[in-house]
Amino acid sequence: MKQKKSFTIYDLARxxxxxxxxISRALKNHHSISAKTIEIIKKxxxxxxxxxxxxxxxxxxxxxxxxxxxxxxxxxxxxxxxxSGIESAASKEGYNILISQSNDSxxxxxSSAKALFDSRVCGIIATLGMETENIEHFKQxxxxxVPVVFVDRVPVNFDTYNVVIDNYKAAYDxxxxxxxxxxxxxxxxxxxxxxxxxxxxxxxxxxALAQNNIEPDNTLxxxxxxxxxxxxxxxxxxxxxxxTPPDGIFCSNDTTAVSAILELKERGYRIPxxxxxxxxxxxxxxxxxxxxxxxxxxxxxxxxxLCTKRILGHLSNAENETKNSKQSKLETHLIIRASSDRKNLx
Amino acid sequence: MKQKKSFTIYDLARxxxxxxxxISRALKNHHSISAKTIEIIKKxxxxxxxxxxxxxxxxxxxxxxxxxxxxxxxxxxxxxxxxSGIESAASKEGYNILISQSNDSxxxxxSSAKALFDSRVCGIIATLGMETENIEHFKQxxxxxVPVVFVDRVPVNFDTYNVVIDNYKAAYDxxxxxxxxxxxxxxxxxxxxxxxxxxxxxxxxxxALAQNNIEPDNTLxxxxxxxxxxxxxxxxxxxxxxxTPPDGIFCSNDTTAVSAILELKERGYRIPxxxxxxxxxxxxxxxxxxxxxxxxxxxxxxxxxLCTKRILGHLSNAENETKNSKQSKLETHLIIRASSDRKNLx
DNA sequence: TCAGGTTGCGCAATCGATTGTTTAAAATTG
DNA sequence: CAATTTTAAACAATCGATTGCGCAACCTGA
Numbered sequence: 001m002k003q004k005k006s007f008t009i010y011d012l013a014r015x016x017x018x019x020x021x022x023i024s025r026a027l028k029n030h031h032s033i034s035a036k037t038i039e040i041i042k043k044x045x046x047x048x049x050x051x052x053x054x055x056x057x058x059x060x061x062x063x064x065x066x067x068x069x070x071x072x073x074x075x076x077x078x079x080x081x082x083x084s085g086i087e088s089a090a091s092k093e094g095y096n097i098l099i100s101q102s103n104d105s106x107x108x109x110x111s112s113a114k115a116l117f118d119s120r121v122c123g124i125i126a127t128l129g130m131e132t133e134n135i136e137h138f139k140q141x142x143x144x145x146v147p148v149v150f151v152d153r154v155p156v157n158f159d160t161y162n163v164v165i166d167n168y169k170a171a172y173d174x175x176x177x178x179x180x181x182x183x184x185x186x187x188x189x190x191x192x193x194x195x196x197x198x199x200x201x202x203x204x205x206x207x208a209l210a211q212n213n214i215e216p217d218n219t220l221x222x223x224x225x226x227x228x229x230x231x232x233x234x235x236x237x238x239x240x241x242x243x244t245p246p247d248g249i250f251c252s253n254d255t256t257a258v259s260a261i262l263e264l265k266e267r268g269y270r271i272p273x274x275x276x277x278x279x280x281x282x283x284x285x286x287x288x289x290x291x292x293x294x295x296x297x298x299x300x301x302x303x304x305x306l307c308t309k310r311i312l313g314h315l316s317n318a319e320n321e322t323k324n325s326k327q328s329k330l331e332t333h334l335i336i337r338a339s340s341d342r343k344n345l346x
Numbered sequence: 347m348k349q350k351k352s353f354t355i356y357d358l359a360r361x362x363x364x365x366x367x368x369i370s371r372a373l374k375n376h377h378s379i380s381a382k383t384i385e386i387i388k389k390x391x392x393x394x395x396x397x398x399x400x401x402x403x404x405x406x407x408x409x410x411x412x413x414x415x416x417x418x419x420x421x422x423x424x425x426x427x428x429x430s431g432i433e434s435a436a437s438k439e440g441y442n443i444l445i446s447q448s449n450d451s452x453x454x455x456x457s458s459a460k461a462l463f464d465s466r467v468c469g470i471i472a473t474l475g476m477e478t479e480n481i482e483h484f485k486q487x488x489x490x491x492v493p494v495v496f497v498d499r500v501p502v503n504f505d506t507y508n509v510v511i512d513n514y515k516a517a518y519d520x521x522x523x524x525x526x527x528x529x530x531x532x533x534x535x536x537x538x539x540x541x542x543x544x545x546x547x548x549x550x551x552x553x554a555l556a557q558n559n560i561e562p563d564n565t566l567x568x569x570x571x572x573x574x575x576x577x578x579x580x581x582x583x584x585x586x587x588x589x590t591p592p593d594g595i596f597c598s599n600d601t602t603a604v605s606a607i608l609e610l611k612e613r614g615y616r617i618p619x620x621x622x623x624x625x626x627x628x629x630x631x632x633x634x635x636x637x638x639x640x641x642x643x644x645x646x647x648x649x650x651x652l653c654t655k656r657i658l659g660h661l662s663n664a665e666n667e668t669k670n671s672k673q674s675k676l677e678t679h680l681i682i683r684a685s686s687d688r689k690n691l692x
Numbered sequence: 693t694c695a696g697g698t699t700g701c702g703c704a705a706t707c708g709a710t711t712g713t714t715t716a717a718a719a720t721t722g
Numbered sequence: 723c724a725a726t727t728t729t730a731a732a733c734a735a736t737c738g739a740t741t742g743c744g745c746a747a748c749c750t751g752a
Contacts, residue, residue: 056708402738
């Protein structure tokens with residue numbers, strides 16, 4: 001069932017005895033239209049409930065005010081906050097956002113990228129899926145000069161905009177914090193190592209150990225596919241039952257960290273006395289679990305806003321791109337809560 | 347900075363010595379184009395990396411394959427899952443989704459609705475903001491036969507598609523459950539009463555009390571503006587310090603329920619022995635808090651999918667709309683966890 | 693062999709807004 | 723008052739895909 005046709009500048013032109021071009025110009029205060037005419041036209045437009053058809057304008061201008069957003073899963077705390085930030089910054093400037101999720105499937109990611117391209121988005125913001133190793137599907141955008149901003153999970157060796165946090169430093173600090181609390185055997189729940197975020201977090205962890213002359217123990221490093229609660233629970237159960245269990249765990253996300261806490265509690269371990277735990281992201285669950293989870297603040301909203309700004313900045317002046325580096329690294333910080341705070345125990 | 351022009355059917359036509367109309371028809375397997383020609387054209391299109399411009403097609407057809415989604419806040423568990431469901435069902439059918447958030451501001455909601463209208467969405471899915479009492483801004487869609495689906499927070503007296511749960515029944519059951527657990531003085535954290543969801547939940551609560559011959563006590567009913575953690579904490583603190591404190595709380599969302607639990611624990615009350623608590627939504631925090639929170643399952647993903655189906659159903663056959671009622675009420679159920687389960691105490 | 697039918701494809705208008713180029717009228721100048 | 727400049731608005735092409743209509747070329751059967 002088709003939509004009914006809506007009221008256009010042609011209808012308005014006929015009604016007021018002006019040409020469509022005059023209507024168009026009047027509505028955007030073009031200097032060659034007299035003030036009186038502008039007033040007449042705007043008044044009539046408002047009365048008739050005229051609404052511009054942005055499809056037509058976009059087609060003509062070869063420029064849509066729509067930003068494409070391609071994420072893994074919309075309903076995750078970090079992602080939904082990221083999108084919220086993107087949307088806020090975009091709508092403030094009159095841009096719309098078109099959203100697509102890949103569910104961490106490479107095939108979906110490729111077809112979503114195509115769909116966004118076909119919609120002629122003026123820019124695209126993406127975070128890579130777990131499976132993604134090849135990023136050819138983003139090159140089509142560059143070929144028509146549509147800016148691509150990768151956020152959080154970004155590819156290496158692809159010269160485009162990036163918005164990330166310093167995963168290495170955050171992980172280093174988190175691990176160091178555990179060491180300061182007296183942990184000697186620190187486990188690490190790592191994510192897929194072809195993704196920058198998890199690779200950097202692992203490296204930060206390793207370097208913090210090295211810096212403190214702690215020999216890394218591979219049996220304490222668990223690399224997980226999806227960093228799910230189930231994986232976290234299973235890994236915790238396995239590690240804690242060994243002859244040399246960990247006394248601290250640095251997890252690559254809060255989901256596994258919380259599941260570790262729950263599993264440890266169930267088995268009668270005290271947190272942080274027996275095992276100190278620190279997560280990553282500051283998801284809502286991290287402050288609710290008992291004891292509250294220490295974690296790394298992830299500025300999701302801010303990252304989203306910055307992504308939008310990068311797109312808009314590129315569109316407004318393509319020349320400046322060399323001035324500002326294309327790489328943005330946002331500040332994070334540790335949030336120390338009870339799950340790792342051995343010094344403030346009552 | 348404008349985008350570069352991309353490769354069009356005209357370019358393809360020139361290259362292959364066919365007319366643009368033949369290209370267009372061939373690409374969609376029109377019967378009047380020979381199999382051989384179709385093959386030639388499709389092959390060339392693939393080689394040249396031709397991608398259709400959906401803006402042009404939408405303009406011509408007066409029909410975009412884009413669904414507008416207007417929510418209050420993207421980064422809330424229920425909403426992000428709802429969007430995820432909408433997106434999944436939409437992308438499966440080749441539809442895109444354009445998202446806008448109102449942040450519960452009426453002004454934003456109105457301007458977002460305008461923006462979505464201007465983008466000529468083929469349908470719109472919306473959940474009302476806290477401030478919204480007037481819904482004139484949704485009538486423009488009906489005027490050009492664009493279907494409007496309200497979900498969860500829906501208006502009364504507006505004849506359009508609705509996707510909701512039975513808030514009344516869920517609240518009735520939740521309250522009844524508390525009564526079965528032996529609660530005599532059950533408090534209720536209510537939301538803004540001009541919104542159907544909170545009004546129905548309150549009514550279900552009241553009727554459950556009445557059914558069990560419990561006199562309602564207005565001092566136990568707290569109506570909140572935003573049902574935030576702060577409000578929940580404050581209300582809990584106030585209620586528990588009265589001479590006749592509640593022994594059960596039915597909260598209109600999980601956020602306030604969790605904050606109630608935390609506040610009660612901090613004050614030394616046992617849950618559920620002293621106070622049983624039940625929330626609404628089944629947010630991730632509900633299963634993490636200690637004790638785990640009993641709550642009402644809210645089928646967010648399913649609701650989202652159904653919203654999309656309603657839109658697509660309307661578009662494919664406008665006649666059927668009388669067959670299926672425009673109102674869809676989805677099933678919910680209680681999730682009983684420790685926060686209210688007095689019978690399974692060890 | 694020819695009227696009538698089918699097949700395969702091109703022509704040209706259309707969707708609604710935008711904009712470079714004209715044109716007509718009004719205002720200014722000498 | 724004629725010449726020139728300024729002002730105001732119209733004309734027409736354009737963006738890319740779609741589609742009703744028309745028109746050859748070919749096929750069919752009588």
